[in-house]
Amino acid sequence: MSRVDLNLLTALDALLTERSITGAARRLNLSVSAMSRTLTRLRAATGDRLLLQAGRTLVLTPYAEQLSQRLPGLTREAQALLNPADHTFEVAxxxxxxxxxxxxxxxxxxxxxxxxxxxxxxxxxxxxxxxxxxxxxxxxxxxxxxxxxxxxxxxxxxxxxxxxxxxxxxxxxxxxxxxxxxxxxxxxxxxxxxxxxxxxxxxxxxxxxxxxxxxxxxxxxxxxxxxxxxxxxxxxxxxxxxxxxxxxxxxxxxxxxxxxxxxxxxxxxxxxxxxxxxxxxxxxxxxxxxxxxxxxxxxxxxxxxxxxxxxxxxxxxxxx
Missing domain, CATH: 3.40.190.290 (D-Maltodextrin-Binding Protein; domain 2)
Known part of the structure; x- marks a missing residue:
């Protein structure tokens, strides 16, 4: 697991949802240059371009389209697992x-x-x-x-x-x-x-x-x-x-x-x-x-x- 950075899940979710490096950076409170470097890391990790220029906008590759369906639930689950446990319960x-x-x-x-x-x-x-x-x-x-x-x-x-x-x-x-x-x-x-x-x-x-x-x-x-x-x-x-x-x-x-x-x-x-x-x-x-x-x-x-x-x-x- 030394090559896995779970922070990349959140960044990938933001990029695929916003379909914009600027929009993803704003969403995660990062600089545009930092988000651009993160996209480079994601491309290297997945072996896919993920986002491609199409005129003035970015479009998803077929593999990125597949990921966009699975990623929101996976991201929420990962965040829930790594957050403090909820110890409340109903005794009745x-x-x-x-x-x-x-x-x-x-x-x-x-x-x-x-x-x-x-x-x-x-x-x-x-x-x-x-x-x-x-x-x-x-x-x-x-x-x-x-x-x-x-x-x-x-x-x-x-x-x-x-x-x-x-x-x-x-x-x-x-x-x-x-x-x-x-x-x-x-x-x-x-x-x-x-x-x-x-x-x-x-x-x-x-x-x-x-x-x-x-x-x-x-x-x-x-x-x-x-x-x-x-x-x-x-x-x-x-x-x-x-x-x-x-x-x-x-x-x-x-x-x-x-x-x-x-x-x-x-x-x-x-x-x-x-x-x-x-x-x-x-x-x-x-x-x-x-x-x-x-x-x-x-x-x-x-x-x-x-x-x-x-x-x-x-x-x-x-x-x-």
Missing amino acids: TLEQSFTLRAGEGFIDLLGAPLMKRIHRTAPGVRLCFTPKPDWDAQPLREGTVDLEIGTVRTTAPEIRTRLLFRDRYVGVCRLGHPNMSGTGISAEHWTTCGHVATSRIKDGVSPVDAALEGQGLRRKVLMVVPSYTSAMQLARHSDLLAVIPHSCLGNPFTPDHAAANGLQGFELPVLTPAFDVSAIWHPRLDRDPAHRWLRAEVLELCLAAYPREPNAADSLQSIR
């Missing part, structure tokens, strides 16, 4: 599917409220949730996933993130658990009870287990499952204890979610750091209007669901 008429990668807890508790919120303004939008087996950023890079929701555990330097809410870990057990009295459960007793742990990575160490190791303690883990929702169901139907994010207990859209599933939450006997739940995407979608709208909808929903940092004042049993 948006017809698009978005692929989101999120944990089962987010889908269970916020999937329906998110769809309800979106359909109020964009009934043509469809959300497709996909499994989240790991934290690999490649699906975001390849475009097979539009938006990820969860903790940021990728080293991909280009990935964009936006904090949705802060979460923390709590314990959960079935209602009426024999080891859960009105005053809670001691740390020593808690570690000797049977536990169901959650891990997507074989032999992975959770923040809770890391905190216990710092105190010389270890949980009695009898089962390991890949999701918090599975851990909650196992705790519901057994005497196993589980550790889940506080957000999985419920929110204003799904109040008493834990109790409705036969579970009760309690504070852990060890301190674990809070963690961020974020929206994660690739920068190629930064300025895409539909994607920006989707990110804003997810953020507003999460702000409504988890408006403050959970603390000990929540109605959870404390550890003695």
Whole structure:
């Protein structure tokens, strides 16, 4: 493409339309001599004379006549391609599917409220949730996933993130658990009870287990499952204890979610750091209007669901 000068398209369009070097120069705000030199370049590039003298006027060659039919549309298209993109769009008429990668807890508790919120303004939008087996950023890079929701555990330097809410870990057990009295459960007793742990990575160490190791303690883990929702169901139907994010207990859209599933939450006997739940995407979608709208909808929903940092004042049993 080193020999192609797209500016020649505009000059050729002006020459063939005006059929005059003077008129084309006036149209493009150039000198007559500059336009004459441009015509020379066009003749060399096309291998055709293009404009020929016919008395006091210029006439088009047969090849120039052919070009005059194609050139206006081609020039407009080239100008449109090289102008700043138009990022305006109508959300009410948006017809698009978005692929989101999120944990089962987010889908269970916020999937329906998110769809309800979106359909109020964009009934043509469809959300497709996909499994989240790991934290690999490649699906975001390849475009097979539009938006990820969860903790940021990728080293991909280009990935964009936006904090949705802060979460923390709590314990959960079935209602009426024999080891859960009105005053809670001691740390020593808690570690000797049977536990169901959650891990997507074989032999992975959770923040809770890391905190216990710092105190010389270890949980009695009898089962390991890949999701918090599975851990909650196992705790519901057994005497196993589980550790889940506080957000999985419920929110204003799904109040008493834990109790409705036969579970009760309690504070852990060890301190674990809070963690961020974020929206994660690739920068190629930064300025895409539909994607920006989707990110804003997810953020507003999460702000409504988890408006403050959970603390000990929540109605959870404390550890003695």
